[in-house]
Amino acid sequence: MDKPFIGRADGAVDMSGWPEFVRDVQTGSTKLPRGLPQVRSGTLVLDDQVLGLPGGVLSHVSVPVHYLDLNGAQAHSLSELGGSPELWAGVTKLYASNGALRSLQGLELLCNVRFLYLDHNELPERELLMLSGLPRHQLECLDIQGNPGFTDEVMQALMDGEGGQAGSTR
Secondary structure, eight states: OOOOSSOOOOOOOOTTTTTTHHOOEETEEEEEEESSSBTTTEEEEEOHHTSSSSOGGGGOOOOOOOOETTTTTTOSGGGGOOOOOHHHHSEEEEEEOOOOOOOOOTTGGGGOOOOEESSSSSOOOOHHGGGGGSSSTTEEEEEEESSOOOOOOHHHHHHSSSOOOEHHHH
């Protein structure tokens, strides 16, 4: 199921801001069938084919996003995906499960996140402990299960810390 390109708030096809080599990416003998999916009602769902494009794919999103679905992303950190501080600041729900995250670099830009799903990635203990910097009063749900660094000690540290809240670990 192909999704339309995005480059403008009205969802019209506009790839002029993309580097030529991205617009003309070849996959086998056919051109890449699409660019970024369209943001609908503040929701952006990106699959691995789109996330694999060079140049920080979120740097090409210029409309507000409050729900960002990066399920299965093979990026090693959030900062690899690009995106302006304003884009990340608008995200209230981040679904970045079942991927290859090894670092939470870029997490500091999520200043309004309320729901944070980071389960089943490759996050070590030291990275998970960084979550204690999130404001306790704003985080409603945090899922970090299935990461190599997910331990009882990490959960206790997040629950006892000045910031962060384990909330739900479902």
